[in-house]
Amino acid sequence: MATTxxxxxxxxxxxxxxxxxxxxxxxxxYLTEAYGNPSSMHTFGGxxxxxxxxxxxxxxxxxxxxxxxxxxxxxxxxxDSTAILSALRTYPEKRHVVTTRVEHPAVKSLCENLETVxxxxxxxxxxxxxxxxxxxxxxxxxxxxxxxxxxxxxxxxNETGVVYPVEEMARMARQRDILFHTDAVQAVGKIPMNLKxxxxxxxxxxxxxxxxxxGVGVLYIKRGTLFVPFLTGGHQEIGRRGxxxxxxxIVALGRxxxxxxxxxxxxxxxxxxxxxxxxxxLLSRVPxxxxxxxxxxxxxxxxxxxxxxxxxxxxxxxxNQYKICAxxxxxxxxxxxxxxxxxxxxxxxxxxxxxSIRFSLSVYNTEEEIDFVxxxxxxxxxxxxxMSPFWxx
Amino acid sequence: MHKNKVTDWLVSRLHFIVQVLLSxxxxxxxxxxxxxxxxxxxxxxxxxxxxxxxxxVGEVEKASGTGDVGSLACGDALKLTLKINDDDIITExxxxxxxxxxxxxxxxxxxxxxxxxxxxQAAQVTNEDIADALGGLPKEKMHCSVMGRExxxxxxxxxxxxxLPMAEGxxxxxxxxxxxxxxxxxxxxxxxxxxxxxxxxxxxxxxCGKCEDKLREILHTTVNSKTELPVFSSKPKRMTALxxxxxxxxxxxxxxRPGLREDDGDIELIDVDGDFVTVSLRGACxxxxxxxxxxxEYVEKQLRELVLESLIVEExx
Numbered sequence: 026m027a028t029t030x031x032x033x034x035x036x037x038x039x040x041x042x043x044x045x046x047x048x049x050x051x052x053x054x055y056l057t058e059a060y061g062n063p064s065s066m067h068t069f070g071g072x073x074x075x076x077x078x079x080x081x082x083x084x085x086x087x088x089x090x091x092x093x094x095x096x097x098x099x100x101x102x103x104x105d106s107t108a109i110l111s112a113l114r115t116y117p118e119k120r121h122v123v124t125t126r127v128e129h130p131a132v133k134s135l136c137e138n139l140e141t142v143x144x145x146x147x148x149x150x151x152x153x154x155x156x157x158x159x160x161x162x163x164x165x166x167x168x169x170x171x172x173x174x175x176x177x178x179x180x181x182x183n184e185t186g187v188v189y190p191v192e193e194m195a196r197m198a199r200q201r202d203i204l205f206h207t208d209a210v211q212a213v214g215k216i217p218m219n220l221k222x223x224x225x226x227x228x229x230x231x232x233x234x235x236x237x238x239x240g241v242g243v244l245y246i247k248r249g250t251l252f253v254p255f256l257t258g259g260h261q262e263i264g265r266r267g268x269x270x271x272x273x274x275i276v277a278l279g280r281x282x283x284x285x286x287x288x289x290x291x292x293x294x295x296x297x298x299x300x301x302x303x304x305x306x307l308l309s310r311v312p313x314x315x316x317x318x319x320x321x322x323x324x325x326x327x328x329x330x331x332x333x334x335x336x337x338x339x340x341x342x343x344x345n346q347y348k349i350c351a352x353x354x355x356x357x358x359x360x361x362x363x364x365x366x367x368x369x370x371x372x373x374x375x376x377x378x379x380x381s382i383r384f385s386l387s388v389y390n391t392e393e394e395i396d397f398v399x400x401x402x403x404x405x406x407x408x409x410x411x412m413s414p415f416w417x418x
Numbered sequence: 419m420h421k422n423k424v425t426d427w428l429v430s431r432l433h434f435i436v437q438v439l440l441s442x443x444x445x446x447x448x449x450x451x452x453x454x455x456x457x458x459x460x461x462x463x464x465x466x467x468x469x470x471x472x473x474x475v476g477e478v479e480k481a482s483g484t485g486d487v488g489s490l491a492c493g494d495a496l497k498l499t500l501k502i503n504d505d506d507i508i509t510e511x512x513x514x515x516x517x518x519x520x521x522x523x524x525x526x527x528x529x530x531x532x533x534x535x536x537x538x539q540a541a542q543v544t545n546e547d548i549a550d551a552l553g554g555l556p557k558e559k560m561h562c563s564v565m566g567r568e569x570x571x572x573x574x575x576x577x578x579x580x581x582l583p584m585a586e587g588x589x590x591x592x593x594x595x596x597x598x599x600x601x602x603x604x605x606x607x608x609x610x611x612x613x614x615x616x617x618x619x620x621x622x623x624x625x626c627g628k629c630e631d632k633l634r635e636i637l638h639t640t641v642n643s644k645t646e647l648p649v650f651s652s653k654p655k656r657m658t659a660l661x662x663x664x665x666x667x668x669x670x671x672x673x674x675r676p677g678l679r680e681d682d683g684d685i686e687l688i689d690v691d692g693d694f695v696t697v698s699l700r701g702a703c704x705x706x707x708x709x710x711x712x713x714x715e716y717v718e719k720q721l722r723e724l725v726l727e728s729l730i731v732e733e734x735x
Contacts, residue, residue, distance in 0.1 A: 336493065338518035342469065355518070356493040363593070363625055364493065375491040379516075412475050412522065414497040414514035415490055 027396035034349045034394045039183050039211055039327060039385035045236040051280035055273035063270055073272055080279025084243055087282040089219030096244045096265045097275050101210040101231030102131040104244035107255035108206040108227035109135060112175035114253040119174035125152045126370035132177050132208055157319040158187040158371050166197060175204040180212035184354055184367040184383055185318030186327025192223050199224035210234050214285030215292050215324050226250045237281035241274035288388050296386050297325035299395050303384060304328040306399040311406050317373055317381055326386040331377035334416045335409040340382055343405040349398055354381040461519060462553035468523035473530055476512045483577030485569035492594050494521045498569040502577055506537040520559040524566040527551045541574055544607060560619045580714060590632050593625025598636055602693055605640045643692040663690045669724045674717055688734045698734040
């Protein structure tokens with residue numbers, strides 16, 4: 026029998042990750058003795074200013090970018106809003122935004138607000154996805170117009186892990202002189218990037234998705250891209266983002282990016298292998314289960330699996346009994362009454378959308394944990410199906 | 419600012435603050451934290467017990483009454499089957515539920531509650547009773563208790579060979595197929611005072627949100643018909659409470675009573691509360707086992723036709 030010695034089996038890394046011990050160690054001095062304000066003239070502040078620049082370089086290295094292209098923010102959501110609103114302010118005569126139907130709420134809600142709050146001053150085109158969650162590039166090409174100010178397409182989807190061809194899409198936007206933003210919160214650290222060679226103008230990342238703490242993010246702004254700040258105030262971040270720097274978290278993010286670079290191969294090797302084992306094991310052991318998302322164009326750590334005729338929250342609470350942590354796209358766990366907009370956009374039938382479970386791994390997961398989950402899941406699903414009026418055995 | 423004022427301000431903005439926080443976080447994938455104490459819906463021990471070890475799962479063989487409510491699309495569904503003996507006592511109750519923990523727990527506790535009850539007693543079970551039996555439900559989950567009551571009503575109606583009046587209303591929320599009559603009923607029964615509460619109890623308005631204005635109108639109309647409650651600026655109703663009562667009296671006298679008197683029966687108007695009309699059957703009708711049929715098929719039909727389409731007629735207990 027597989028055992029985890031009563032420890033928590035954490036497979037919800039697309040929601041947030043454990044802060045790496047190395048990261049905590051790196052940030053600690055800036056929460057204790059090195060409390061200076063980097064804007065101060067004295068050495069005490071100056072030292073702190075230096076570590077921020079060092080951190081900026083580490084982030085830039087992971088992205089294949091220049092340090093001055095990296096602006097620290099408070100989170101991925103702030104980075105997303107900053108990028109899109111900057112583009113609209115840069116080109117006030119342009120009133121059109123292209124995005125997808127499967128964006129994270131950070132972009133999705135902003136786009137909805139652009140339509141409704143402004144009294145439909147802006148028009149938003151939301152690209153469709155197919156049943157595997159993939160975009161149609163000819164639909165994308167047709168959506169680009171002279172009125173389009175910015176395109177915002179996520180690099181990888183948080184729910185299904187589906188990876189989008191943002192390199193190609195950014196190139197197509199550049200040909201039409203349209204700015205391109207990508208929410209790469211899920212992709213950074215899992216997909217190697219070299220932004221120097223790409224036509225991506227803005228990229229958002231979030232610290233807590235790659236083993237740094239919550240409350241720190243980055244907006245990459247390509248050199249030469251016109252920019253209007255979202256938060257104004259002090260001259261921090263060369264005037265691109267006012268507000269005293271979150272020094273400890275910025276240091277933490279730098280260290281986390283360094284580690285992510287080192288572990289990129291492990292992420293795409295060992296973690297991917299564990300994910301594949303989990304996925305294949307569940308699909309073969311549980312009847313009427315299916316994978317949501319593209320089989321290959323996908324993050325190495327994510328498996329979104331639907332168990333038909335049972336409901337996600339009930340599954341999660343049973344998993345909770347074994348201290349297995351994952352999440353669901355079911356209505357009951359969504360904070361609304363409808364299942365995930367991503368699964369609905371993919372046309373996943375209701376029989377399956379309500380019973381979807383997302384397993385998202387990290388380098389901290391072990392093979393024992395995978396075996397443990399594979400052992401527990403079939404019985405959980407079976408017990409709930411016995412109770413379901415729709416399950417015909 | 420004085421400390422209390424700060425607190426007041428924070429409390430008054432709490433809803434807004436929570437909304438901002440919610441929209442900022444990953445709305446569609448919320449983590450269930452591993453410790454029970456921190457579970458997102460803060461289920462009571464009773465809910466957890468009934469969820470993890472549900473009672474009376476399955477289907478009663480040769481059921482006397484079956485209630486099938488909800489659907490896969492809606493995210494929860496309940497099939498309740500009852501065995502009722504010749505003395506109108508529920509001897510067996512079983513359920514099959516597709517849904518979240520609170521839906522399963524509500525179904526399980528409901529079966530425990532109704533076993534041993536007479537049909538008339540069971541008809542009195544409210545959604546609040548179900549929630550209370552579980553030691554309470556999170557407000558976002560109250561619709562699970564409403565689903566329990568609806569299934570029970572449907573099963574009892576099936577046993578009595580009646581058609582449920584609720585389903586006959588006009589569909590307000592197309593996403594979840596909720597009728598105006600169902601909305602009005604929970605507003606009254608659970609004293610709801612906001613559209614958000616209506617969504618928590620019935621799911622209406624929880625999908626595309628297009629029916630929000632309609633729900634607000636129904637809420638205002640329903641609340642206003644109870645007169646003493648705070649005045650909302652709503653559209654004038656088609657009929658005031660007084661006009662309604664007068665008209666109902668008139669129809670009872672002119673149309674319904676003559677019909678009942680032919681069978682040595684009579685009827686008395688007890689109360690009119692919004693669209694709920696309570697009557698009492700007298701004389702021969704009183705002991706007639708078909709009194710429910712008389713009320714629904716005859717009295718209610720006439721009142722709906724001649725007074726107001728949305729009226730619901732019930733017999734005094």
